[in-house]
Amino acid sequence: MSSVQPKDAAAVILLRQKTDPDNPEVFWVKRSPKLVFLGGFYAFPGGQAEPADPEAPIENCGDDRERAAMISCAAREMFEETGVLLARGSKTLTVGQRSSLLDDLESGRMPWPEMLEHYGLHLDANDFTFVGRWVTPPFAPRRFDTWFFLVNCPPKQEPHVTGDAELASGEWISACDAYKKWERNEILAAPPVLHTLKVLAGGLTNDLVERFLSVPEAHRQVTQRMEFRQNYICFPVRTPTKPPATHTNAYLIYTSRELLIIDPGSPYEEEQRALAECADDLIAEGRIVREIVLTHVHPDHVAGVSALNEHLQSKHALRVPVAAHRLTAESLKHQFAVDRHIEDNEVISLDGEPAIRMQALFTPGHARGHLCFYDEARGVLISGDNVVGFGSVLIDPADGNMSEYLDSLRRMRSLPNVTVLLPGHGPAVANPYDKIDQYIEHRLEREANILTAVREGASTPAEIVARVYTDVNPKALPMAERAVLAHMEKLVTDGLVKSASGSYRPV
Numbered sequence: 001m002s003s004v005q006p007k008d009a010a011a012v013i014l015l016r017q018k019t020d021p022d023n024p025e026v027f028w029v030k031r032s033p034k035l036v037f038l039g040g041f042y043a044f045p046g047g048q049a050e051p052a053d054p055e056a057p058i059e060n061c062g063d064d065r066e067r068a069a070m071i072s073c074a075a076r077e078m079f080e081e082t083g084v085l086l087a088r089g090s091k092t093l094t095v096g097q098r099s100s101l102l103d104d105l106e107s108g109r110m111p112w113p114e115m116l117e118h119y120g121l122h123l124d125a126n127d128f129t130f131v132g133r134w135v136t137p138p139f140a141p142r143r144f145d146t147w148f149f150l151v152n153c154p155p156k157q158e159p160h161v162t163g164d165a166e167l168a169s170g171e172w173i174s175a176c177d178a179y180k181k182w183e184r185n186e187i188l189a190a191p192p193v194l195h196t197l198k199v200l201a202g203g204l205t206n207d208l209v210e211r212f213l214s215v216p217e218a219h220r221q222v223t224q225r226m227e228f229r230q231n232y233i234c235f236p237v238r239t240p241t242k243p244p245a246t247h248t249n250a251y252l253i254y255t256s257r258e259l260l261i262i263d264p265g266s267p268y269e270e271e272q273r274a275l276a277e278c279a280d281d282l283i284a285e286g287r288i289v290r291e292i293v294l295t296h297v298h299p300d301h302v303a304g305v306s307a308l309n310e311h312l313q314s315k316h317a318l319r320v321p322v323a324a325h326r327l328t329a330e331s332l333k334h335q336f337a338v339d340r341h342i343e344d345n346e347v348i349s350l351d352g353e354p355a356i357r358m359q360a361l362f363t364p365g366h367a368r369g370h371l372c373f374y375d376e377a378r379g380v381l382i383s384g385d386n387v388v389g390f391g392s393v394l395i396d397p398a399d400g401n402m403s404e405y406l407d408s409l410r411r412m413r414s415l416p417n418v419t420v421l422l423p424g425h426g427p428a429v430a431n432p433y434d435k436i437d438q439y440i441e442h443r444l445e446r447e448a449n450i451l452t453a454v455r456e457g458a459s460t461p462a463e464i465v466a467r468v469y470t471d472v473n474p475k476a477l478p479m480a481e482r483a484v485l486a487h488m489e490k491l492v493t494d495g496l497v498k499s500a501s502g503s504y505r506p507v
């Protein structure tokens with residue numbers, strides 16, 4: 001299965017009027033925690049291009065139609081999300097006039113280009129400084145090819161989040177303060193946002209634009225190396241995993257002296273090479289690889305273990321031990337040796353700066369020997385396949401067990417300080433407790449519906465699927481039957497259903 005194609009998008013990095021050039025203030029927004037894509041993340045106002053964007057009147061853009069269209073997209077999104085109108089001629093508009101314009105635009109009474117023309121406004125490309133074009137890596141449910149523009153906030157305009165359902169809040173913040181919030185593990189932001197904050201924290205220097213454009217990612221080069229939380233590199237590799245996911249996240253957790261690699265899962269050579277190079281870079285800075293650690297047995301999490309170990313051995317003469325839960329080790333014994341068993345509640349400590357302590361949590365249900373890893377100090381929970389960034393989690397008996405899975409979710413839910421989930425698939429999850437609650441509620445709702453179906457006479461898995469999984473794509477029906485079996489096991493254990501030779505009846 002191929003990954004999602006990126007869609008054109010644009011974003012505005014808005015600088016405050018008369019801001020301190022040594023530590024400029026920028027307007028950032030918090031995305032609604034309910035959003036599927038980067039919910040709860042901090043970002044800049046922006047969004048996807050619309051077909052009418054290229055029609056907007058614009059000056060000083062020459063023949064560059066593509067740039068003109070993206071400037072128009074950026075300005076429209078800025079207006080819709082914050083009420084700031086980045087158009088020439090808007091100085092004479094009163095606050096009331098601007099808000100009625102916004103009304104016209106949002107209600108669809110007047111399309112954006114027509115609105116600008118009607119009020120004698122136009123965009124000027126000189127107001128929008130291009131500072132990079134970033135493409136979302138191919139591991140997310142949505143991907144964007146986003147143009148970033150640096151813009152000075154026009155006089156007498158104040159951005160405020162307009163009640164757009166996508167955004168929870170917005171505020172001015174100095175670039176240094178914002179970046180420090182990330183360093184203190186208080187916020188989550190995507191790589192281009194972190195890069196922007198870091199560049200701006202260096203001040204509005206003469207080489208500002210060059211500094212923005214100094215990384216290959218700012219020129220559409222897709223990076224696999226992302227650090228949603230400091231010292232935890234998320235490195236998605238392409239794997240033959242379960243759709244809609246196309247990638248499995250490996251994690252490289254590092255201090256100044258040590259490195260731990262979780263779930264090198266790709267069977268593909270080029271992906272294995274990319275991961276090995278990332279490890280090489282961290283080793284070249286003076287670290288040793290402490291261990292390769294596995295969350296669970298599934299092939300899309302372990303298929304790259306041997307290749308990575310061979311690489312580390314041939315290039316660095318390192319024989320890196322592999323560690324996993326005993327049940328995972330048992331299932332893998334014909335593929336490769338697991339050198340060390342990780343026990344429930346065991347603490348894995350990495351030496352160096354900053355010291356990192358991760359508690360292993362035995363959390364079966366999706367797989368027998370499943371482990372999560374909890375760094376309480378940083379609020380990080382590596383959730384493996386128990387909770388994922390997008391798509392759903394399959395509970396497939398006998399390796400999967402629904403009662404155990406729900407207990408594991410409840411255990412994850414009971415941890416005192418989780419501010420981010422780093423899942424086996426998809427982007428980091430910024431609203432961990434809500435997400436885990438949704439998972440639990442979803443399973444209990446399915447269970448209740450299945451029990452009702454059995455009480456109404458459905459007796460085989462196929463009959464139950466037909467009644468309960470009415471929202472499922474026909475291709476997914478065989479998987480739904482496996483999920484029903486998992487629910488039936490639990491209902492039998494709970495004493496609510498009796499089973500006899502493949503058919504079920506209520507108790």
Ligand SMILES: [Zn+2]
Nearest residue numbers: 296298366385
């Ligand atoms: Zn799995």
